[in-house]
Amino acid sequence: MERYKNPFYEGGDKPRIKDSTDTVRLTAEMFFGDNGHSGYFTRKQFLEYGQSLRDREAQDLSTALKLMKEGLIMGGSLVKRPDRVGRVYVHPDFYKSRARVGVKLILEHGLEGFIGDYQEGYISIQFTLEDLISEAKKEV
Numbered sequence: 001m002e003r004y005k006n007p008f009y010e011g012g013d014k015p016r017i018k019d020s021t022d023t024v025r026l027t028a029e030m031f032f033g034d035n036g037h038s039g040y041f042t043r044k045q046f047l048e049y050g051q052s053l054r055d056r057e058a059q060d061l062s063t064a065l066k067l068m069k070e071g072l073i074m075g076g077s078l079v080k081r082p083d084r085v086g087r088v089y090v091h092p093d094f095y096k097s098r099a100r101v102g103v104k105l106i107l108e109h110g111l112e113g114f115i116g117d118y119q120e121g122y123i124s125i126q127f128t129l130e131d132l133i134s135e136a137k138k139e140v
Contacts (some may be wrong), residue, residue: 016069026123028135040110043136051107060103067094068118069125
């Protein structure tokens with residue numbers, strides 16, 4: 001089955017972290033745009049984003065990254081909605097063999113593209129939230 005070519009992008013492809021059908025093993029450094037890859041956040045943006053999250057939202061982000069690292073399928077409600085304070089979020093589910101785990105993810109900066117790249121199978125996650133925080137603090 002041939003991938004849909006979006007006519008709004010030159011050459012028909014939406015710009016992503018990669019152009020081939022091979023999955024990129026995404027490291028924390030690559031998440032921030034190191035090693036020749038376009039990133040999803042700058043280090044400063046990521047730390048500010050994390051500090052803006054409520055405890056439950058930070059916990060959900062940590063859970064989502066852990067489940068993505070395990071390679072679980074993501075589905076559920078990916079309709080963007082504003083929360084009580086107006087921040088746009090999605091509420092995806094991850095499917096385990098005997099359970100469904102739901103999380104709330106606040107969509108800021110490149111998080112939507114990150115989720116899309118994961119869903120399309122363009123990337124496999126090689127880090128946890130703690131790895132991202134540690135990497136983000138290196139150059140801030």
